[in-house]
Amino acid sequence: MTDLAVAQRSLRGLPSLILSPRFLRSALPALSLTVLLLAIFYLQPRTMSYFGLNLLLNLALPIAFATIAQMCVITVNDLDLGIGAYVGLVAAIGATWLNDTPLLGVAALLGCIAIYAALGALIHLRNLPSIVVTLGMSFVWLGLALLVLPTPGGKAPDWIQAIMKFRTPWLPFTIYASVGVALIVHVALMRSAYGAILRGAGGNPRSVARAGWSLLRTKMTMFALAGFFGMLSGLSLIGLTTSADANIALRYTLLSIAGVILGGGEFVGGRISPVGAVIGAMTLTLAASFLSFLRLPPDWQIGAQGGILIVVLAFRAIINRAEARR
Numbered sequence: 001m002t003d004l005a006v007a008q009r010s011l012r013g014l015p016s017l018i019l020s021p022r023f024l025r026s027a028l029p030a031l032s033l034t035v036l037l038l039a040i041f042y043l044q045p046r047t048m049s050y051f052g053l054n055l056l057l058n059l060a061l062p063i064a065f066a067t068i069a070q071m072c073v074i075t076v077n078d079l080d081l082g083i084g085a086y087v088g089l090v091a092a093i094g095a096t097w098l099n100d101t102p103l104l105g106v107a108a109l110l111g112c113i114a115i116y117a118a119l120g121a122l123i124h125l126r127n128l129p130s131i132v133v134t135l136g137m138s139f140v141w142l143g144l145a146l147l148v149l150p151t152p153g154g155k156a157p158d159w160i161q162a163i164m165k166f167r168t169p170w171l172p173f174t175i176y177a178s179v180g181v182a183l184i185v186h187v188a189l190m191r192s193a194y195g196a197i198l199r200g201a202g203g204n205p206r207s208v209a210r211a212g213w214s215l216l217r218t219k220m221t222m223f224a225l226a227g228f229f230g231m232l233s234g235l236s237l238i239g240l241t242t243s244a245d246a247n248i249a250l251r252y253t254l255l256s257i258a259g260v261i262l263g264g265g266e267f268v269g270g271r272i273s274p275v276g277a278v279i280g281a282m283t284l285t286l287a288a289s290f291l292s293f294l295r296l297p298p299d300w301q302i303g304a305q306g307g308i309l310i311v312v313l314a315f316r317a318i319i320n321r322a323e324a325r326r
Contacts, residue, residue, distance in 0.1 A: 029263045029279040032312050036286045043293045054172040056289050057282060058240060061164075061174045062087070065233035066252040066283040067184055067259035071277045072226040073188070074260055076202040076219050078130035081137030083230055084114070084253035088236025090146040090247050095154025095244035098235075104158075109231050116227030120219040136254070145246035152245040156238040164239030182278035189274055198222060203271065203273065224263065255284055258309050284309075 041048045047056055066083055074078040090109065098105025119137065125132050158180065166173050189195040200208045201218035211214055234250070238244050261267075262283060263276030 002269040008113045009249040010213050023046075023139070028312065028315060029273070029283070032262070032284065033279050033283045036283060036290055040286060040290050040293060043290070044186045045290075050172065051169075053175070057172060057174045057285055058177075059277065059281045060285040061177050062233045062237040062249070063252065063255055063259065064178050064181060064239070064278045065236060065251070065280040065286055066256040067225040067263075067277045068181065068274065069229035069233065070256035071265060071272050071274065072222045072229065073130070073134075074202075074265060075121075075199055076222045077205075077268070078134075078202075078219075079257070079267070080134045080226060081253055082129055082141055082297075083138075083140035083226070084228070084257055085138040085145065086230045087234040087252050088244075088247035089141045089148070090231050091238045091244040091248050092145040092149035092154070092236050092246055095175065096149055099155055099157045113224055113227035113231060114232070117220045117224035120221075120223030120274075121216060124216050124219045124224075138211045142246060149244055149246055152243065152248075154238075154244045156242050156244070160239040162236055163235055178278050178282060182275045183208055185274035199272070203268070220240045253283070259284055261308060262312055262323060 044052075046052055062107070064085055069083055070080055073083075090112065093105055093108050093112075096105075097108055119133060122128065123133055164173070168176055189199060196206060197211075197213050198218050198221065201213070201215055201222075205215055206220070234249065237249060241248070260272070260277050261279035261280070263280030264273040265271060265277060
């Protein structure tokens with residue numbers, strides 16, 4: 001068969017590939033982001049610029065970090081209801097101790113990550129429901145944040161502000177950073193041997209244990225990674241806002257869960273998509289801007305964001321049902 005015949009045969013099979021349920025399910029997060037972005041450009045053409053994109057996606061990176069943190073916990077078949085309060089604590093530490101006494105600030109942040117790893121160990125060893133443990137810890141994180149920063153204020157370190165406000169060519173820094181994080185986590189979790197073990201600990205823990213791998217270590221690793229990315233979320237957030245508040249990121253808990261699910265992840269352990277999670281986070285960020293351009297009252301915007309999420313998930317359910325029939 002000649003090269004031309006092979007190419008023609010591939011082109012004939014392209015429409016069926018594009019319309020296949022598996023392809024549509026994988027492309028749904030990117031498609032949702034594209035549709036929303038085009039709708040914003042239609043409503044407000046001035047956003048189709050460097051400055052406009054920077055305003056639209058200004059807070060996308062902190063939400064993306066929080067979403068990746070939530071995804072790490074969901075990977076091992078758990079759920080973190082304290083990530084928003086944790087990000088607020090990190091922001092409070094970053095705007096106070098990290099700025100005034102850097103060594104104390106670094107030690108406190110490393111301690112927070114260690115506590116997250118200890119939470120993973122506690123949940124595994126005592127077979128406790130992660131929802132209950134992380135919900136209880138959310139009050140602890142919030143209380144600690146109020147002790148560190150009783151009233152809104154503080155000042156983000158200059159080096160964090162410089163990183164977050166760095167002007168990159170062609171596209172805003174947020175887009176480059178989000179793409180970089182998505183690719184790094186994708187390679188680490190989806191393309192490496194140890195990443196397969198980490199995902200397997202959530203999807204099929206018995207097989208992982210029979211293969212000789214420690215489920216305790218894998219769960220502690222994923223919870224520690226959640227604490228690490230939650231730390232990056234809090235630091236990047238104060239880099240944009242230049243100050244902090246103990247309650248600054250409470251809504252990140254629900255946004256992070258929605259971002260993971262919107263990006264193709266499922267509550268069944270091991271079924272995740274790092275790239276999709278970051279796209280989901282960016283979609284939720286754009287949804288807030290889109291609803292503002294529609295001049296919806298603020299009280300209605302949260303409900304409308306939920307409506308957008310339900311529509312996307314409904315499409316995914318239809319695609320999954322079509323795939324199951326095949």
